[in-house]
Amino acid sequence: MTGREVINGSLQVLVGSAVVLLVLIVCVRAVRRARERHRQRTVEPLRVLLLELLCAEGDEAAGSLQALSALDDRSWAAVEPTARTILAKVSGHARTSLVGLFEQRGVATRAMADLGRRGSVRKGRAAEVLGLLRHRAAAPRLRVLLVDADPEVRTVAARTLGHIGDPANVPALLNCLHGPHPVPPAVVLQALTAFGAAGHDQVATGLDDAEPLVRAVAVETLGATGGVVWTTRIAAALRADPHIEVRIRAARALGALGTPAGLEPLLDAVRRGQPEPLRVVAARALGRLGASCAAPRLGELLDDPVHRVASTAARALLHVGPTGRDELRRAAGGARGVPAVAHARAVLAEAAIGEEGPRSAAGPAAVGS
Amino acid sequence: MASILVADDDADIRDLVAYKLTQSGHQVIVVDDGLTALKAVRERTVDLALLDIRMPGMSGLDVCRELRAAPKTERLPVILLTARSQEFDVETGFAAGADDYIVKPFSPRELSSRVQAVLARAAR
Numbered sequence: 001m002t003g004r005e006v007i008n009g010s011l012q013v014l015v016g017s018a019v020v021l022l023v024l025i026v027c028v029r030a031v032r033r034a035r036e037r038h039r040q041r042t043v044e045p046l047r048v049l050l051l052e053l054l055c056a057e058g059d060e061a062a063g064s065l066q067a068l069s070a071l072d073d074r075s076w077a078a079v080e081p082t083a084r085t086i087l088a089k090v091s092g093h094a095r096t097s098l099v100g101l102f103e104q105r106g107v108a109t110r111a112m113a114d115l116g117r118r119g120s121v122r123k124g125r126a127a128e129v130l131g132l133l134r135h136r137a138a139a140p141r142l143r144v145l146l147v148d149a150d151p152e153v154r155t156v157a158a159r160t161l162g163h164i165g166d167p168a169n170v171p172a173l174l175n176c177l178h179g180p181h182p183v184p185p186a187v188v189l190q191a192l193t194a195f196g197a198a199g200h201d202q203v204a205t206g207l208d209d210a211e212p213l214v215r216a217v218a219v220e221t222l223g224a225t226g227g228v229v230w231t232t233r234i235a236a237a238l239r240a241d242p243h244i245e246v247r248i249r250a251a252r253a254l255g256a257l258g259t260p261a262g263l264e265p266l267l268d269a270v271r272r273g274q275p276e277p278l279r280v281v282a283a284r285a286l287g288r289l290g291a292s293c294a295a296p297r298l299g300e301l302l303d304d305p306v307h308r309v310a311s312t313a314a315r316a317l318l319h320v321g322p323t324g325r326d327e328l329r330r331a332a333g334g335a336r337g338v339p340a341v342a343h344a345r346a347v348l349a350e351a352a353i354g355e356e357g358p359r360s361a362a363g364p365a366a367v368g369s
Numbered sequence: 370m371a372s373i374l375v376a377d378d379d380a381d382i383r384d385l386v387a388y389k390l391t392q393s394g395h396q397v398i399v400v401d402d403g404l405t406a407l408k409a410v411r412e413r414t415v416d417l418a419l420l421d422i423r424m425p426g427m428s429g430l431d432v433c434r435e436l437r438a439a440p441k442t443e444r445l446p447v448i449l450l451t452a453r454s455q456e457f458d459v460e461t462g463f464a465a466g467a468d469d470y471i472v473k474p475f476s477p478r479e480l481s482s483r484v485q486a487v488l489a490r491a492a493r
Contacts, residue, residue: 051384054385054388055385055388055477085381089382089473092479
């Protein structure tokens with residue numbers, strides 16, 4: 001066989017494979033589309049039943065609940081994804097009715113059984129369903145999954161415990177931040193935040209934990225959920241915690257809490273000599289705090305040699321109200337150094353554009369689109 | 370019976386709101402974006418607009434501002450639909466001239482009561 005024949009043969013095989021692959025892709029897509037169309041056709045009449053259930057007054061729900069509960073497995077399989085999507089979008093009586101339907105269809109029981117399976121995907125999906133149903137009985141099993149070998153399962157378990165909303169799960173959530181494979185702190189923070197004020201006492205135990213990540217998450221949770229009772233403890237963490245991440249989150253928390261007790265520690269945290277990331281977050285937190293007496297210190301920062309500190313201070317001054325704006329105008333007029341002029345002018349110009357935005361209705365600067 | 374415009378890009382929400390309001394005896398016009406909502410208000414008789422804040426293209430806030438800017442629709446009652454804890458949206462919504470807001474996830478019963486309350490206020 002000559003070289004040319006080998007090349008021709010290879011090309012033919014390649015083209016043949018490409019054609020087969022193309023046909024396969026087209027077929028798979030066509031089958032998927034046909035299935036989806038079939039599902040939609042099945043769902044359409046059932047969707048009305050679902051809406052009846054969600055919008056029912058008094059005992060009216062009984063009929064649609066019974067009809068949906070009695071659906072054959074194939075019809076239920078078609079309508080379940082829609083019901084699941086809607087479950088996350090409704091509250092009150094509509095949610096109670098829908099959860100009742102899921103319970104009657106045995107969805108929670110099946111999901112509980114799936115939590116014990118080997119496959120990570122199955123476990124994760126089951127946890128998600130139980131979170132959607134806020135199935136409290138699942139909590140002990142979910143706490144075990146917080147140390148599952150699969151990181152996805154650990155993450156879903158933490159998120160689900162947050163959805164379930166029982167503060168008794170707080171210690172387990174804080175605990176899953178320990179060890180070599182912790183659950184991502186952002187996920188734990190989100191779950192803990194979902195408990196709101198009900199979880200404060202349990203979350204505050206994390207302030208004394210030996211693990212910096214636990215202290216950091218505890219501090220930020222208290223800040224995000226209005227734990228003003230712990231302002232002094234959070235201020236102490238900002239001043240003296242040996243770990244920078246804890247101090248940064250404490251600064252953020254003090255800004256979010258907005259109590260006067262947070263002012264002095266934040267003013268100290270923006271001083272030169274403090275770590276740069278902390279100074280940036282503390283300057284932002286001072287703006288969020290909105291205390292007019294912070295304006296002079298923020299004004300001084302406009303001349304800071306660290307660009308991020310100076311630009312953050314300029315933005316923070318905007319949030320301090322008229323005193324902050326006066327400080328910016330003075331700096332823009334040259335009362336401070338040259339860098340301060342640039343930062344102040346830039347922020348004032350941006351603010352002016354932002355203020356013009358809402359007046360020009362539907363303009364590109366309109367907020368929230 | 371009132372004529373109510375429902376604008377939301379989420380089909381589930383749209384269907385649910387439309388079903389509930391129809392059940393309450395109202396006539397419902399449904400659209401899935403801000404521009405169509407604005408067009409519908411201009412071309413048809415609408416007694417109340419229920420607008421999702423976040424829609425592709427023109428947001429509910431933009432639609433609300435446009436309605437307030439036009440003499441024909443400046444008094445049209447507007448209720449905004451917003452996702453949970455978007456405090457900023459709520460503030461901006463009132464600044465844009467909305468009469469009320471409903472936070473998602475919501476209860477269809479509560480939605481119906483709020484619509485009734487806003488319609489009653491507007492009728493006074």
